[in-house]
Amino acid sequence: MAESYRYQQLESWLREGIVQRRWRAGDRLPSVRELCSTKQLSKATVQHAYQRLEAQGLIKAVPKSGYFVAASPSKRDSAPLHRKALNGPALRPVPVNTSAVVDDIMRRGAAFDLLPDLQGPDADSGLLALNRAVGRALRQHRQAAHHYYDAPEGNELLREQLALRYQRLGVAISSADLLVTQGCQHGLFLALMACCEPGDVVAVESPGFYGSLQLLSQLKLQVLEIPADPANGIDVNILEEQLARWPVKACVVTPNFATPTGAVMPAASRVALVELANRYDFALIEDDIYGDLGFRERPEPLKALDTQERIMLCSSLSKSLSRDLRLGWVEGARWRERIAHLKLITVLASSQYTQQGVADFIREGEYERFLRRQRLQLLTQRDQWAQAISEVWQDDVSYTLPEGGMALWVSLPENVDTLTAYNRALAEGIVITPGALFSTTTRFNNYLRISFAQPLSTKRHYALASLAAILRD
Secondary structure (H helix, E strand, C coil), rough: HHHHHHHHHHHHHHHHHHHCCCCCCCCCCHHHHHHHHHHHHHHHHHHHHHHHHHHHEEEEEEECCCEECCCCCCCCCHHHHHHHHCCCCCCEEEECCCHHHHHHHHCCCCCCCCCCCCCHHHHCHHHHHHHHHHHHHHHHHHHHHHHHCCCCCCHHHHHHHHHHHCCCCCCCCHHHHHEEECHHHHHHHHHHHHHHHCCCCCEEEEEEEEEEHHHHHCCCEEEEEEEECCCCCHHHHHHHHHCCCCCEEEEEEEEEECCCCCCCCHHHHHHHHHHHHHCCCEEEEEECHHHHEEEECCCCHHHCCCCCCCCCEEEEEECCCCCCCCCCCEEEEEHHHHHHHHHHHCCCCCHHHHHHHHHHHCCCCCHHHHHHHHHHHHHHHHHHHHHHHHHHHHHHEECCCCCECCCEEECCCCCCCCCCCHHHHHHHHCCCEHHHHCCCCCCCEEEEEEEEECCCHHHHHHHHHHHHHHHHC
C-alpha cells in the first residue's frame, strides 16, 4: 500500500514548491520523465500527482510542452490552512464545551445540506434494493424471534460480510472481532468509554469531527488538539512532541477522507502514528466512516497496521449508503469484551431483521454496485460545488479538493466569522456548518464545511450566492 501513496507525497512536494515560490506563475515544472528519474517513480505515479494538482487549479497542462504553474496558484491552495493551524498558543489539554449550534444543525437534518427542506432526488435503485432486502428479512423473521433480543455482538452473517470486506483490504479480523453498533458515533462512544476515564487526555485532529468533540465533552475528557494538514491529516511530528509533555490516553483519528478537510494520511505518517501509539502506550480509535467513498481507490484502514491489538476500528453505512440506516460496527482490539458489555448496558441490542437485510444486500453484491454509482456521483458533485464556490466568492476563497468523502473545507477572509453569521443565514432558510464547530479554539472561525452530498440544484446555487452576500456584510 505504501506504493499507492507515493503520488500524494510527490503532490505535496510540488505544492510546497509552488507555495514557497520555488516555481512561480508561468514557470515550467519538471517533466514527467525527469521526475520519474530523480524521484524513482513510475510514469503513472507522476502523472497522477500532476493531474491532482491540475484539478486543484494550481497548475495547467500545455499540450506537447508540459506542466506549468497556473497564473493564480493560491486560488485553491490548502497550505495556508496548515500554516494557520500551526500558529497560535502552545498546545495543552482543555475541557470541551460543544456549541448549541451543533444540536440545532442536527435537529434540522442539515449536516450535509445548505437547504435541508429542499426535496432530494429520487431514491437510487440500490436503495430500493436495500429496502427490498430489509423487507424480505422482516417477512422471513420467525415470529418467536420478535420476543427476544439480539446478541450484543450483532448478527453473525452481517459481521461475516463486514469481516470479508476488511480482509480484502489487508485487515486481519474475523466476524468474532466485530460488534454491531447504532452507527459510527455510537462505536466511537463505546471505544472512548472502554479505554478512558473522566479527566483523561485524548488527542484529536484539528480541525476534526465535531461529533468526537461532543463525545469528549459528555465523557468529561480533556482534548488535546493536534494540527492536521488539509491534504495529509494529523501532524505526527507535533503529536510526538506533545506526547512527551502530556499523558495521552487515546487518539481519535480519521486516516481516510477526514472531516472536514477530506485529508488522507500518507503511508509513512500511518506507520509513524502506530509506532507512537505502541511506544507511548495509548489507544488509537480509528473513524473509518468515509473509507468506502474514495473516488478512485479505497485506502486501507489504519487497522491493517495493528500488531498489538491497540487500534479500535469504528465505521458505519450512514455516509456510504443511507443516513437513515443507524447501523455501524466497532472492532474493539484488546477492549472488545469491555465494549460488548458497554453496548449491553447502553442500547442492549440492535434490530435483527435490519441487520439481516443489510447482510443480504452486501452478500448479493448490491452494496458494491451502489458504491460504484455513488462514487461517480459524488465526484461529479464535488467538481460542480467547487466550481460554484469559485464563481460566487471569486478570489476571496480557497478550499480543499478531496479525493473522497463528501465535503469541502472552505477558507474565507480573516474578517469573516461564520459562527456569528449562522443565525443571519438561518433567517434566509440556509443552514451552514461553521468552522468553529471543528475545534475548541478560534482558529477556524472564518471557515465553512460545505457538503457536496446533494446535487447542486438551481435553488442550492442561489443559496450559495445568498450566503456569500451574507458573509460579505
